[in-house]
Amino acid sequence: MVKQTIQIFARVKPTKAKTGVYDLEDRDDGSSQLTFFIPKELAAGLVNNKKENYKFKFEKVFDQKCKQEDIFENVAKPVIDNVVKGYNGTIFAYGQTGSGKTFTITGGAEKYSQRGIIPRTLSYIFEMYEKMPEREFSTNISYLEIYNENGYDLLDPKHEASKLEDLPKVALMEDEGQNIHLKNLSIHPAGNEEDALNLLFLGDTNRMIAETPMNQASTRSHCIFTIHLMSKEVGSATVRRSKLHLVDLAGSERVSKTGVIVALSEKSRSHIPYRNSMMTSVLRDSLGGNCMTTMIATCNVEKPNIDESVSTCRFAQRVAMIKNDALLNEEMDPRLLAEKLKKEVALLKEELAMATGEQRSDDLTENEISRCNEAVDAYIEDKDGQAVLNIGGDMRKIQLCYSILKTKLLSRPKEAPPPAKPPEEEEEMSHYDKMELKKLQHLLLQRDNEINILVNMLKKEKKRAAEGRPSKSDLGNGHVTTSSAKLSSRDQNRGERHKGQDRSVATPPDSRAHRVQSRDQSSLGESDSPNQLTSRRQKHHTVTSKQILGDMSVGRQQAFEIFKRDYHENQQIEGNKNQLRQKYAEAKKLGELVNKERDVINKSKTQLEHYRVQKAMQGDTSQTMDDTESDLKDALDQAKRSYKEKLARLKSLKTETEHLQHYLERSKVKLMKDFEFWWAEQMSQSEQQPLHDPIKSAWRTPPPSGSSSTSHSAIQPGDPGYRRSPVRAAQVPPLELTASGSTFVKSSSTDQMSLNSLSSTSINSFNNYQNSGYSQLTPASHVSHQPPAGHKSHHSSKDATSESHQTSVAGIQLTGDAEVDANILAFVKARSAAKQLAQSKNITS
Ligand SMILES: Nc1ncnc2c1ncn2[C@@H]1O[C@H](COP(=O)(O)OP(=O)(O)OP(=O)(O)O)[C@@H](O)[C@H]1O
Numbered sequence: 070m071v072k073q074t075i076q077i078f079a080r081v082k083p084t085k086a087k088t089g090v091y092d093l094e095d096r097d098d099g100s101s102q103l104t105f106f107i108p109k110e111l112a113a114g115l116v117n118n119k120k121e122n123y124k125f126k127f128e129k130v131f132d133q134k135c136k137q138e139d140i141f142e143n144v145a146k147p148v149i150d151n152v153v154k155g156y157n158g159t160i161f162a163y164g165q166t167g168s169g170k171t172f173t174i175t176g177g178a179e180k181y182s183q184r185g186i187i188p189r190t191l192s193y194i195f196e197m198y199e200k201m202p203e204r205e206f207s208t209n210i211s212y213l214e215i216y217n218e219n220g221y222d223l224l225d226p227k228h229e230a231s232k233l234e235d236l237p238k239v240a241l242m243e244d245e246g247q248n249i250h251l252k253n254l255s256i257h258p259a260g261n262e263e264d265a266l267n268l269l270f271l272g273d274t275n276r277m278i279a280e281t282p283m284n285q286a287s288t289r290s291h292c293i294f295t296i297h298l299m300s301k302e303v304g305s306a307t308v309r310r311s312k313l314h315l316v317d318l319a320g321s322e323r324v325s326k327t328g329v330i331v332a333l334s335e336k337s338r339s340h341i342p343y344r345n346s347m348m349t350s351v352l353r354d355s356l357g358g359n360c361m362t363t364m365i366a367t368c369n370v371e372k373p374n375i376d377e378s379v380s381t382c383r384f385a386q387r388v389a390m391i392k393n394d395a396l397l398n399e400e401m402d403p404r405l406l407a408e409k410l411k412k413e414v415a416l417l418k419e420e421l422a423m424a425t426g427e428q429r430s431d432d433l434t435e436n437e438i439s440r441c442n443e444a445v446d447a448y449i450e451d452k453d454g455q456a457v458l459n460i461g462g463d464m465r466k467i468q469l470c471y472s473i474l475k476t477k478l479l480s481r482p483k484e485a486p487p488p489a490k491p492p493e494e495e496e497e498m499s500h501y502d503k504m505e506l507k508k509l510q511h512l513l514l515q516r517d518n519e520i521n522i523l524v525n526m527l528k529k530e531k532k533r534a535a536e537g538r539p540s541k542s543d544l545g546n547g548h549v550t551t552s553s554a555k556l557s558s559r560d561q562n563r564g565e566r567h568k569g570q571d572r573s574v575a576t577p578p579d580s581r582a583h584r585v586q587s588r589d590q591s592s593l594g595e596s597d598s599p600n601q602l603t604s605r606r607q608k609h610h611t612v613t614s615k616q617i618l619g620d621m622s623v624g625r626q627q628a629f630e631i632f633k634r635d636y637h638e639n640q641q642i643e644g645n646k647n648q649l650r651q652k653y654a655e656a657k658k659l660g661e662l663v664n665k666e667r668d669v670i671n672k673s674k675t676q677l678e679h680y681r682v683q684k685a686m687q688g689d690t691s692q693t694m695d696d697t698e699s700d701l702k703d704a705l706d707q708a709k710r711s712y713k714e715k716l717a718r719l720k721s722l723k724t725e726t727e728h729l730q731h732y733l734e735r736s737k738v739k740l741m742k743d744f745e746f747w748w749a750e751q752m753s754q755s756e757q758q759p760l761h762d763p764i765k766s767a768w769r770t771p772p773p774s775g776s777s778s779t780s781h782s783a784i785q786p787g788d789p790g791y792r793r794s795p796v797r798a799a800q801v802p803p804l805e806l807t808a809s810g811s812t813f814v815k816s817s818s819t820d821q822m823s824l825n826s827l828s829s830t831s832i833n834s835f836n837n838y839q840n841s842g843y844s845q846l847t848p849a850s851h852v853s854h855q856p857p858a859g860h861k862s863h864h865s866s867k868d869a870t871s872e873s874h875q876t877s878v879a880g881i882q883l884t885g886d887a888e889v890d891a892n893i894l895a896f897v898k899a900r901s902a903a904k905q906l907a908q909s910k911n912i913t914s
Pocket residue numbers: 081082083164165166167168169170171172173177178287288289318319320367
């Protein structure tokens with residue numbers, strides 16, 4: 070048992086400007102101290118407004134420049150090492166909204182280097198398995214989201230999520246031993262890193278899709294990614310099961326209001342009401358039980374966020390006092406144990422029968438007879454002189470074995486005895502024979518192996534051809550053409566990935582994957598074969614716009630196209646696309662090089678073998694290598710090294726491209742979600758416009774700066790709310806939405822505002838919100854720019870004010886007097902309507 074308190078770390082989120090409100094110090098005992106300086110005027114409303122310095126001790130504090138790699142090395146690795154050994158582990162991030170919890174646990178959405186703890190953990194555990202050939206491992210994964218005390222399965226294979234409520238609800242169950250079980254949470258086997266990453270990507274995509282403006286999933290929900298490990302020594306019945314929870318908690322400003330967290334942070338409370346919250350029930354072991362737990366407090370050190378960062382650090386200090394007792398979770402596997410016991414019982418029965426003289430007289434079964442045959446064959450083939458034919462104490466079997474042996478002996482062809490040789494020649498020949506025999510035996514073995522490999526390959530190919538499948542990419546064997554071709558074809562097909570395309574085909578052969586067994590297949594549903602599941606996962610990765618946006622009207626589709634064009638993350642998306650292209654090109658080149666290297670290896674091998682055969686034929690049996698042989702051997706070794714290096718790079722390129730593809734998929738989802746929000750905002754604004762105030766309703770969206778739109782009608786025909794307002798309908802001629810052209814209006818009046826300009830403007834202001842980076846929510850006073858309740862968009866009040874003060878309409882100065890301005894607007898509208906009418910009647914004004 071390992072007794073340990075929860076280890077606490079802190080991470081400071083990078084800020085653009087220097088804030089001067091905190092300091093870090095390394096202490097003599099190896100820990101770090103984080104100090105916040107809070108000027109008195111800022112401390113108003115803070116817990117203690119007299120205090121200016123707040124000091125907190127952590128295992129280590131990671132400053133703004135720290136890399137994801139540093140966090141992984143220092144925080145995650147020690148926990149994972151123990152999980153692989155058989156201890157439970159938990160790593161959770163706690164901090165206010167926007168402080169970097171998701172960035173730390175899952176990673177950033179832009180670059181491969183921004184990979185967070187989860188993807189790095191997945192790579193690391195599979196690397197560790199390779200280093201422990203004496204053990205067999207199995208890995209299963211689950212991904213749970215808890216929102217409003219309800220659990221949702223992010224990896225559910227049966228539902229396509231478009232909102233959180235679409236996912237199956239996970240229920241908490243407690244057994245008699247007070248162990249918590251999660252009903253309806255699917256657990257998926259991951260045979261290799263790629264499988265595991267796919268599960269992570271699937272869960273993340275579901276998490277994003279399910280995030281609606283109303284639930285702000287990432288801010289208010291907790292996400293728990295759990296890796297379930299099982300391992301045992303080869304041939305042993307003792308298994309170790311452990312779990313690693315990687316937890317992204319909801320924003321601290323929200324969770325701190327829940328009872329459990331309050332109880333945890335109050336020193337005087339000895340009883341923690343874990344059952345009051347789903348999150349703490351699931352993580353009960355992590356907070357004071359059988360687990361090694363580590364917390365990362367994420368701190369935002371911009372001045373307005375200091376209060377919350379101080380609270381976060383206070384909470385961390387309290388958490389650091391929680392003691393855990395981690396146990397090695399070792400047990401006998403009941404299945405293996407039963408098998409072992411059965412064998413023992415059979416043996417004991419036979420011994421008993423021998424001892425008591427009681428023998429069975431019934432006939433041996435077919436199975437028993439064939440086992441006797443096998444035992445005799447094995448006995449004959451065993452070259453060990455001490456080999457024993459052990460068939461138990463059953464006389465029927467013993468007699469059968471004797472009979473089989475006799476039959477075999479009698480059926481052997483009689484060999485003529487070799488002619489007698491003179492004694493000295495016999496001695497000389499025997500030495501020569503020994504050498505030659507050894508050589509021939511070795512050659513024979515080699516050829517046998519080669520034939521076996523070839524036969525197996527042929528069988529596989531034949532089977533594949535019969536199933537109509539493409540040849541398997543085999544990085545391990547150097548057949549990289551298919552793999553790189555697949556990469557490039559995936560590049561071309563990205564965006565509309567083929568449904569059901571089986572990614573596992575591109576998986577490099579992983580010998581360990583064969584050993585890995587699914588422990589929880591049953592939870593996947595009976596009909597889920599691994600291939601079906603993979604293709605379903607694959608399908609899940611590709612998010613269709615329909616899934617998020619539903620069926621779109623033609624007008625909305627056009628608006629979407631324009632929104633896409635002006636989207637603020639375009640540059641980043643393009644950057645990732647470029648990188649992906651480069652990586653594919655690199656992979657293709659590398660694939661070709663690996664194949665060349667493979668040819669070099671084969672050539673060098675053949676040359677070396679030929680040379681050795683030649684030498685042997687010339688009677689040179691010396692064991693030492695001559696210069697030529699040594700050169701050939703060096704060339705072969707060099708080619709092998711180079712081949713391995715390139716192969717390793719190819720493998721890592723594969724993981725990188727998977728990540729980039731995932732980032733692009735995320736961007737796609739984000740784009741669609743942002744459009745949905747923007748569109749909803751346009752709709753809600755148009756519905757919120759007071760009907761008696763035409764000025765405001767006309768100018769809720771400003772014209773684009775520098776555009777000629779000032780001479781245009783103020784009302785935006787492309788606006789979805791346009792036709793809904795009776796005031797507007799009365800003031801302007803009815804305009805129709807049309808699918809043709811780039812505008813939404815039928816007529817070509819110069820007073821018509823194109824949707825393009827409308828969209829550019831409101832999209833720009835939307836983009837400004839997105840880029841403002843200010844992590845506080847919009848003040849409630851800016852009602853007209855308030856996003857639909859709960860949306861995470863960070864609107865700045867500056868944007869809102871700039872939009873609400875327009876001074877002219879269609880070139881005419883507004884007065885600020887509502888009545889006068891209403892008249893001006895009515896005039897503009899009337900003029901616009903007249904022009905339009907004139908044009909439609911083909912009359913020049
Ligand atoms: N250490 C960091 N380096 C670079 N960018 C970061 C870092 N930490 C956070 N960010 C960025 O800050 C933004 C907010 O971070 P993140 O989403 O991780 O916050 P969070 O604490 O998970 O918020 P929420 O509670 O809303 O889920 C993201 O755009 C993220 O990429």
